[in-house]
Amino acid sequence: xxxxxxxxxxxxxxxxxxxxxxxxxxxxxxxxxxxxxxxxxxxxxxxxxxxxxxxxxxxxxxxxxxxxxxxxxxxxxxxxxxxxxxxxxxxxxxxxxxxxxxxxxxxxxxxxxxxxxxxxxxxxxxxxxxxxxxxxxxxxxxxxxxxxxxxxxxxxxxxxxxxxxxxxxxxxxxxxxxxxxxxxxxxxxxxxxxxxxxxxxxxxxxxxxxxxxxxxxxxxxxxxxxxxxxxxxxxxxxxxxxxxxxxxxxxxxxxxxxxxxxxxxxxxxxxxxxxxxxxxxxxxxxxxxxxxxxxxxxxxxxxxxxxxxxxxxxxxxxxxxxxxxxxxxxxxxxxxxxxxxxxxxxxxxxxxxxxxxxxxxxxxxxxxxxxxxxxxxxxxxxxxxxxxxxxxxxxxxxxxxxxxxxxxxxxxxxxxxxxxx
Numbered sequence: 001x002x003x004x005x006x007x008x009x010x011x012x013x014x015x016x017x018x019x020x021x022x023x024x025x026x027x028x029x030x031x032x033x034x035x036x037x038x039x040x041x042x043x044x045x046x047x048x049x050x051x052x053x054x055x056x057x058x059x060x061x062x063x064x065x066x067x068x069x070x071x072x073x074x075x076x077x078x079x080x081x082x083x084x085x086x087x088x089x090x091x092x093x094x095x096x097x098x099x100x101x102x103x104x105x106x107x108x109x110x111x112x113x114x115x116x117x118x119x120x121x122x123x124x125x126x127x128x129x130x131x132x133x134x135x136x137x138x139x140x141x142x143x144x145x146x147x148x149x150x151x152x153x154x155x156x157x158x159x160x161x162x163x164x165x166x167x168x169x170x171x172x173x174x175x176x177x178x179x180x181x182x183x184x185x186x187x188x189x190x191x192x193x194x195x196x197x198x199x200x201x202x203x204x205x206x207x208x209x210x211x212x213x214x215x216x217x218x219x220x221x222x223x224x225x226x227x228x229x230x231x232x233x234x235x236x237x238x239x240x241x242x243x244x245x246x247x248x249x250x251x252x253x254x255x256x257x258x259x260x261x262x263x264x265x266x267x268x269x270x271x272x273x274x275x276x277x278x279x280x281x282x283x284x285x286x287x288x289x290x291x292x293x294x295x296x297x298x299x300x301x302x303x304x305x306x307x308x309x310x311x312x313x314x315x316x317x318x319x320x321x322x323x324x325x326x327x328x329x330x331x332x333x334x335x336x337x338x339x340x341x342x343x344x345x346x347x348x349x350x351x352x353x354x355x356x357x358x359x360x361x362x363x364x365x366x367x368x369x370x371x372x373x374x375x376x377x378x379x380x381x382x383x384x385x386x387x388x389x390x391x392x393x394x395x396x397x398x399x400x401x402x403x404x405x406x407x408x409x410x411x412x413x414x415x416x417x418x419x420x421x
Contacts, residue, residue: 029201033140034156036194038163040100041133043107043126043187044072045167048249049269050180051375052257057180058116062254066375069250071120072127073368077361079131084357085217087135092142093202096135100195103129104188111185126184131360133160138356141345143203153345154285157338165272165330168249172269217354224358228347230411231355233404234340235362237298240397241305242363244390245333246370248312251378251386255315274326285335285342294339295408301339302398305332309391315383337363343412 047054047068055065086095106129110122137156144152174183212220224231252271256263288297311325344359377385 026201029203030140030152030155032194032197032201033136034159036100036159036198037133037136037156038159038161038166039187039190039194040103040130040136040163041160042163042167042170043103043184044069044076044130045164045249046171046183046187047072047123049168049171049253049265049272050175050183051250051253053175053180053265054119058119060116063376063379066250066371066373068120068123069246069371070368071124072130073246073364073371075124075127076131077364077368079128080134080357080360080364081218081221083128084131084134084138084360085221085354086214087138088354089212089214089217092135092139093204096132096139096202097195097198099129099132099135100191100198103132104191104195107184107188107191111181111183111188131357134356134360137341153341154338157334157341161330161334161337162276165276168272169269172265172267172272175269176264176266221354221358224354225361228355228358230347230408231344231358233408233411234344235359237397237400238337238340238359239362239366239369240393240400241302241333241336242366243370243373244305244393244397245329246367247374247377247386247390247393248329250371251374251383254378255383260316271323271326274323276330285338288339294343294412295405297339298336298401299398301332301335302394302401304328305336306391306394306398308332309387309394312390313384313387346412 051065051068052062054060054068055062060067083095083099103126106122106125110119110126113119113122137153137160140152140156170186171180171183174180174186225235253265253268255261256268256271257265285297285301288294305328308325308328311321312329314321314325341356341359344355347355373389374386377389381388
């Protein structure tokens with residue numbers, strides 16, 4: 001996609017941020033980026049396992065406790081718009097380190113909250129600052145050759161998904177051992193340790209100053225959302241699949257802590273370990289996207305997502321079928337998510353942070369929508385209602401993919417993908 005008029009506001013997006021560097025990412029640095037991305041994003045998913053404990057602490061009803069997740073995701077979307085784009089005009093390494101440090105402070109506020117007001121303020125700040133996860137994705141992509149970009153995005157995104165899933169395991173164990181507050185306090189301590197490692201291991205990059213002002217930077221994200229059709233299509237697909245994702249994981253704790261299972265939070269959290277197998281879809285889909293099979297990968301993953309709801313519906317009668325459903329579910333979500341990011345980041349190499357931010361706004365709004373809807377559906381219609389809703393949203397995602405297939409194929413050809421399937 002080419003725009004020759006350098007006087008238009010849209011041309012701001014196309015300004016290149018040149019950099020010079022001698023270092024490249026080592027294997028340990030790649031692992032550290034994936035680990036940090038997973039640990040930072042986990043902070044907005046701890047509450048999924050802790051919802052009933054938090055509700056009891058602050059006397060919040062079951063039907064409205066989903067607002068905790070919604071607040072996190074709304075502020076996450078705000079952070080995507082206001083914070084993540086900073087990586088395109090500032091030293092992205094410094095942005096990452098300072099944002100993680102502020103996240104540690106926000107987590108400390110949450111862990112010592114004495115009432116619901118302070119808690120919600122802290123959770124909002126955690127959501128805002130946890131967007132450093134996406135800055136890490138953009139940073140990893142920035143340091144990688146185009147031919148390996150899908151692989152590194154897949155690796156870091158695998159860390160994110162594993163972090164999301166193990167957040168439930170970690171939160172469940174810590175909640176049973178020392179209460180829900182210990183979850184956030186422990187996370188703050190771990191992040192402090194990671195900061196010390198990042199200071200030593202992350203490559204130092206030297207950036208030329210950009211002519212972009214901060215208002216232009218934020219406005220350019222809005223322009224991306226309006227002008228880039230691939231971003232819009234893949235973003236709307238992300239919106240749908242993350243409604244499905246958040247619907248399942250937000251309501252998941254309730255049927256498992258209730259009869260006939262009556263599991264402890266520790267046992268419920270262990271189900272997150274099952275979902276880790278789904279994270280293996282990240283490298284698989286990232287590599288296929290690099291080879292030009294992004295569309296085919298998306299379609300297969302959407303079919304798996306749809307079928308997973310059949311197995312998930314047996315949550316009360318068969319844990320074995322539920323496990324199968326979770327593996328299919330997380331594998332599908334991850335494969336689509338990584339493919340979306342890989343294709344989106346090909347649009348403009350000078351705007352990776354802003355493209356990441358713009359795409360993830362769809363993700364965040366979808367997650368917020370799913371979380372607030374799911375607790376209400378479960379309260380009035382039970383797990384059957386959750387499955388019907390999740391299946392419907394997944395089916396709509398397939399319909400959307402089919403109706404946009406030809407348009408996407410033509411658009412991808414314009415950004416010089418090696419092969420389109």
